[in-house]
Amino acid sequence: MDIIGTAGKSVVCEKPMAMNLKQAKLVLDTAKTEKRLFMEGCWSRFFPVYDLIRSEMDKRTLGEVRMVQANFCVQIAHVDRIKKISMGGGGVLDLGIYCIQFACLVFKEMPESITVVGGLMGDVDEGACVILKYRSGAMANLTYHVNSGMGNNSAVILGQKGRIEVDEPFHCPTRCRTPSGEHEFPLKDNDYNFTNSSGMLYEANAARDSLLKDEIEHPKYSHADSIMVHSIMDETSTKKRASYRIYRNGAMRVKNDA
Numbered sequence: 001m002d003i004i005g006t007a008g009k010s011v012v013c014e015k016p017m018a019m020n021l022k023q024a025k026l027v028l029d030t031a032k033t034e035k036r037l038f039m040e041g042c043w044s045r046f047f048p049v050y051d052l053i054r055s056e057m058d059k060r061t062l063g064e065v066r067m068v069q070a071n072f073c074v075q076i077a078h079v080d081r082i083k084k085i086s087m088g089g090g091g092v093l094d095l096g097i098y099c100i101q102f103a104c105l106v107f108k109e110m111p112e113s114i115t116v117v118g119g120l121m122g123d124v125d126e127g128a129c130v131i132l133k134y135r136s137g138a139m140a141n142l143t144y145h146v147n148s149g150m151g152n153n154s155a156v157i158l159g160q161k162g163r164i165e166v167d168e169p170f171h172c173p174t175r176c177r178t179p180s181g182e183h184e185f186p187l188k189d190n191d192y193n194f195t196n197s198s199g200m201l202y203e204a205n206a207a208r209d210s211l212l213k214d215e216i217e218h219p220k221y222s223h224a225d226s227i228m229v230h231s232i233m234d235e236t237s238t239k240k241r242a243s244y245r246i247y248r249n250g251a252m253r254v255k256n257d258a
């Protein structure tokens, strides 16, 4: 907030922009008051595959969407920023966020109900199965885990007339299949630490566009998008603590910092 408010700078902040909804709102309110660009770096949203998904959804080529599935399971339990609660660790803030933003991309509204079964790893969240149910009855079935083997980290959107398959890694994809066929957007110069990291250029270009237009948010991942995703993550954390409490017969070990 000081960077935006006191120093008067525009900010692109890696996901997750905050530990909870309350913090996220404070930052976004500051950006609004100061009329500075603030973008939560949800880089997924700027990949060409996501542009294609948006366009298929706008054209309603799948008919009514009834189900979304997304998985993100990897073994990163040894990483400090994952395992330490003091560094904002845990699964939902690192991996679950990608699954949740994917459901939000498709349904564009808050779910009516959120069902969560999850577990802890020390004092941070290890993983969970999350089911979002929407007013129309449509559902999203999301799974994330930071202490497992590598899953099939893909996503699928199922409509009454067709489907979209986003190949692994769905959070930074280069390949998908839509009703119009197979699409591939290869990345160049991709020799970095993280998978498909050169795809960060899509997000960087988007931030540049917003700066040139004097926007305070980017339409592909707006402040409302951040709020929706953080609202669901807050709810997920609360429900997970509850499910863990029941599962472990009364043991409750994570502090509620909301």
Ligand SMILES: NC(=O)C1=CN([C@@H]2O[C@H](COP(=O)(O)OP(=O)(O)OC[C@H]3O[C@@H](n4cnc5c(N)ncnc54)[C@H](OP(=O)(O)O)[C@@H]3O)[C@@H](O)[C@H]2O)C=CC1
Pocket (backbone or CB within 6 Å): 014, 015, 016, 043, 081, 094, 194, 197
């Ligand atoms: N889009 C993508 O491809 C990816 C995005 N990410 C996101 O990027 C972020 C960073 O991940 P990653 O680079 O792997 O993390 P690292 O742990 O490698 O780096 C974190 C950095 O933040 C600094 N830091 C930590 N705490 C503070 C603090 N209180 N004040 C100032 N600086 C601090 C650390 O400084 P120091 O070195 O001095 O400790 C370090 O330089 C995460 O939010 C993650 O979700 C991560 C991976 C991939």
Ligand SMILES: O=C(O)[C@H](O)[C@H](O)[C@H](O)CO
Pocket (backbone or CB within 6 Å): 074, 076, 094, 194
């Ligand atoms: O944002 C990311 O990509 C992450 O922070 C992950 O920890 C990483 O992708 C897992 O492999």
